[in-house]
Amino acid sequence: MASFVGFLKRIKAMNNPPRVPLSTESAPIKFGILGAANIAPSALILPARSHAEVEIYAVAARNLEKAQAFAAKHGIEKAYGGPTAYQQLMIFPSAELLDDPRVVAVYNPLPNGLHYEWTMKALSAGKHVLLEKPSADTAAETREMFEYAEQKGLVLLEAFHYRFHPAVQRVKEILSSGELGAIKHVEARMAIFRGLMKDDDIRFNYELGGGAMMDMGCYTMNCLRYMTGSEPTSVTSATPDLFPSKTQSPSLVDGGMTAELSFPNDVTGSLFCHLRHPPSYFIVPKMPELLFKAECEGGELKLFNFVLPTAYHYIEVTTKTGQDGKGRKKRIEKVYKPAQDGWPGEDWWSTYRYQLEAFVNKVKGRTPQTWLAADDAVANMEAIEKVYEKSGLGVRPASKFKLPVL
Numbered sequence: 001m002a003s004f005v006g007f008l009k010r011i012k013a014m015n016n017p018p019r020v021p022l023s024t025e026s027a028p029i030k031f032g033i034l035g036a037a038n039i040a041p042s043a044l045i046l047p048a049r050s051h052a053e054v055e056i057y058a059v060a061a062r063n064l065e066k067a068q069a070f071a072a073k074h075g076i077e078k079a080y081g082g083p084t085a086y087q088q089l090m091i092f093p094s095a096e097l098l099d100d101p102r103v104v105a106v107y108n109p110l111p112n113g114l115h116y117e118w119t120m121k122a123l124s125a126g127k128h129v130l131l132e133k134p135s136a137d138t139a140a141e142t143r144e145m146f147e148y149a150e151q152k153g154l155v156l157l158e159a160f161h162y163r164f165h166p167a168v169q170r171v172k173e174i175l176s177s178g179e180l181g182a183i184k185h186v187e188a189r190m191a192i193f194r195g196l197m198k199d200d201d202i203r204f205n206y207e208l209g210g211g212a213m214m215d216m217g218c219y220t221m222n223c224l225r226y227m228t229g230s231e232p233t234s235v236t237s238a239t240p241d242l243f244p245s246k247t248q249s250p251s252l253v254d255g256g257m258t259a260e261l262s263f264p265n266d267v268t269g270s271l272f273c274h275l276r277h278p279p280s281y282f283i284v285p286k287m288p289e290l291l292f293k294a295e296c297e298g299g300e301l302k303l304f305n306f307v308l309p310t311a312y313h314y315i316e317v318t319t320k321t322g323q324d325g326k327g328r329k330k331r332i333e334k335v336y337k338p339a340q341d342g343w344p345g346e347d348w349w350s351t352y353r354y355q356l357e358a359f360v361n362k363v364k365g366r367t368p369q370t371w372l373a374a375d376d377a378v379a380n381m382e383a384i385e386k387v388y389e390k391s392g393l394g395v396r397p398a399s400k401f402k403l404p405v406l
């Protein structure tokens with residue numbers, strides 16, 4: 001009962017976070033959002049409310065009314081709209097989002113296939129970028145974006161928000177502590193049932209970098225790599241469940257993907273992701289899946305809900321031999337707040353709120369509690385490419401955009 005009440009309280013506070021006044025001592029970072037994206041409220045606008053150094057200042061959408069409605073709904077001062085809203089074209093006189101000198105950081109939640117183009121443009125305009133996952137369509141694009149950010153002295157973060165949550169970090173700590181011995185096998189699963197996502201969702205659009213492996217698969221791959229602390233040496237099998245495209249035959253879009261991987265030191269990995277998991281017995285919707293599991297020499301560990309642990313999660317640790325040397329022992333841990341003194345966090349902080357804390361610290365030149373470096377983003381994309389190559393679908397089409405050399 002207490003845990004159910006706790007769940008309700010966390011959900012309520014996460015969705016209605018307290019509004020803190022903007023800092024008068026440290027200039028708030030003014031964010032501009034590219035696209036009135038569905039994910040923007042959860043991933044940035046709500047988390048920003050409880051951060052004194054963040055102001056969601058501008059939004060740009062391809063349609064002015066949409067931009068204005070979004071701005072009005074979320075209390076955003078500036079709305080840019082129309083075909084040049086994301087950035088001014090030379091022939092148009094009005095300055096738009098990326099040309100607005102007040103915008104310090106850009107949140108890029110555009111479809112995957114547009115991540116590279118608009119991140120490069122944002123960096124070129126001198127903005128820090130919080131970039132949605134997966135970082136781009138290809139590893140080469142990812143590398144280029146991070147190299148460019150480095151060259152410009154700007155912060156670029158691929159928004160793998162789950163990595164900032166204390167529960168996920170606790171799992172990593174347990175696995176690294178040696179308590180369970182060497183990891184032998186890891187598995188990550190993320191799936192939702194068919195019907196939840198419409199067929200015209202950006203996630204099923206090949207040209208926009210669609211596919212389950214890009215969307216949910218990027219988390220599963222990231223999680224396997226993070227928890228093992230290594231890169232897959234090979235993809236031993238990759239089986240797509242094709243999305244029945246009306247415009248592409250044969251379809252190159254995976255509605256779901258199952259892959260088997262090899263990691264160094266004889267560690268094996270499995271991943272499963274599905275955006276339209278078919279019902280059981282043709283009619284019974286399957287439960288959503290959000291699981292990370294590690295089988296180790298001395299026991300096993302399960303983390304239920306590794307992607308959105310704030311709502312609810314549990315870490316189940318089973319040791320083969322207890323400390324007295326006998327039998328199996330099982331314990332459950334739940335970690336909603338950082339264990340280490342000095343790091344801020346509330347049990348209702350979403351993964352996105354923890355991520356925003358780190359992003360702001362980085363922009364402000366402070367050391368974040370944790371971070372995802374450029375190499376991590378590139379390696380994740382390389383591993384996704386390996387899965388697509390093995391599956392026969394091939395990597396997603398690279399962007400045609402090239403940053404003009406001035």
Ligand SMILES: NC(=O)C1=CN([C@@H]2O[C@H](COP(=O)(O)OP(=O)(O)OC[C@H]3O[C@@H](n4cnc5c(N)ncnc54)[C@H](OP(=O)(O)O)[C@@H]3O)[C@@H](O)[C@H]2O)C=CC1
Binds near residue numbers: 061062
């Ligand atoms: N971190 C997380 O938990 C999550 C991350 N994501 C990631 O965020 C990104 C966006 O996802 P989501 O918010 O669901 O996406 P939406 O379907 O809301 O699309 C995002 C925006 O893309 C813009 N857009 C630009 N060009 C196109 C085009 N050709 N077709 C469709 N839209 C276009 C639209 O902007 P406009 O308003 O200008 O029309 C739209 O608002 C993806 O990369 C996804 O992987 C998504 C969900 C969760």
Ligand SMILES: O=C1OC[C@@H](O)[C@H](O)[C@H]1O
Binds near residue numbers: 203215216307
């Ligand atoms: O967190 C998420 O959950 C649902 C997905 O489709 C989305 O893109 C992802 O980021």
